[in-house]
Amino acid sequence: MIKVENLSKDFGSKRVLDNLSIEFETGKTTVVLGRSGCGKSVMLKLILRLLPFDSGRVVIDNIDTTDFSESKMMPIRRNMGMLFQGSALFDSMNVFENVAYTLREHTRMNETEIKARVHEKLSFVEMADTELMMPSELSGGMQKRIALARALANNPDYIFFDEPTTGLDPITSQTINELIKRVQVHTDATIIVVTHDLESAAHVAQKAVLLYNGKVHFEDTYDAFRSSENEFVKLFRSGGKVIESYERKY
Ligand SMILES: Nc1ncnc2c1ncn2[C@@H]1O[C@H](COP(=O)(O)OP(=O)(O)OP(=O)(O)O)[C@@H](O)[C@H]1O
Numbered sequence: 683m684i685k686v687e688n689l690s691k692d693f694g695s696k697r698v699l700d701n702l703s704i705e706f707e708t709g710k711t712t713v714v715l716g717r718s719g720c721g722k723s724v725m726l727k728l729i730l731r732l733l734p735f736d737s738g739r740v741v742i743d744n745i746d747t748t749d750f751s752e753s754k755m756m757p758i759r760r761n762m763g764m765l766f767q768g769s770a771l772f773d774s775m776n777v778f779e780n781v782a783y784t785l786r787e788h789t790r791m792n793e794t795e796i797k798a799r800v801h802e803k804l805s806f807v808e809m810a811d812t813e814l815m816m817p818s819e820l821s822g823g824m825q826k827r828i829a830l831a832r833a834l835a836n837n838p839d840y841i842f843f844d845e846p847t848t849g850l851d852p853i854t855s856q857t858i859n860e861l862i863k864r865v866q867v868h869t870d871a872t873i874i875v876v877t878h879d880l881e882s883a884a885h886v887a888q889k890a891v892l893l894y895n896g897k898v899h900f901e902d903t904y905d906a907f908r909s910s911e912n913e914f915v916k917l918f919r920s921g922g923k924v925i926e927s928y929e930r931k932y
């Protein structure tokens with residue numbers, strides 16, 4: 683279980699997260715929705731402690747990590763797999779080395795074990811024959827799959843997907859949704875999917891959280907989100923343009 687409690691984060695004079703509290707249940711997939719710029723990626727980076735926060739707490743498996751140093755954070759971070767928005771593959775490394783990276787950095791696996799694990803993860807994402815290709819030779823959808831294989835390499839208990847389908851065509855998006863489903867079925871991982879793709883959310887969400895102005899605006903099952911009569915939820919479901927008129931109104 684990951685608990686963020688009263689988390690606040692400012693950039694300069696701008697408050698991005700404002701006393702944000704969410705519980706991400708063990709073994710479940712929580713989808714975090716919200717408009718562009720509302721702080722979804724920042725929230726993931728605060729949990730990973732890639733960025734510091736201003737106040738609040740981050741509790742992971744009942745361990746309060748709020749005051750943890752870099753070195754104390756390392757073993758926790760090792761247990762977290764992150765698919766970054768935009769994939770963020772290492773351009774100068776081939777596919778094999780991209781997926782092997784965390785294993786080389788964070789485990790004592792020998793070369794034979796690394797080869798077997800990379801092969802297993804690339805097979806899982808149906809990219810087994812791409813080991814020697816460079817990221818620049820791959821389509822956006824293929825890059826997402828490789829980034830997913832890299833996030834899974836270490837068999838982490840926590841997996842974060844930041845906009846896994848953004849920028850992909852509907853068919854490729856669907857294959858990524860299917861892969862996330864497979865991760866759900868094949869692991870007991872606690873999964874956070876950050877997205878504004880409602881189609882994707884509908885496929886993978888067990889719980890939905892909608893952020894607005896740095897706070898949780900709605901939190902319930904995805905079915906409840908789908909049928910909610912809450913005005914902002916209804917507007918969010920119906921698309922961005924209407925939300926702008928909502929903001930003018932309030
Ligand atoms: N390192 C940073 N320095 C300054 N401002 C930042 C930094 N990272 C994020 N921000 C600001 O924080 C706000 C939230 O950014 P964030 O990337 O979390 O949005 P998001 O909800 O993930 O949006 P999107 O859906 O477009 O990915 C934005 O206004 C952004 O400009």
Ligand SMILES: [Mg+2]
Pocket residue numbers: 722723724767844845
């Ligand atoms: Mg983002």
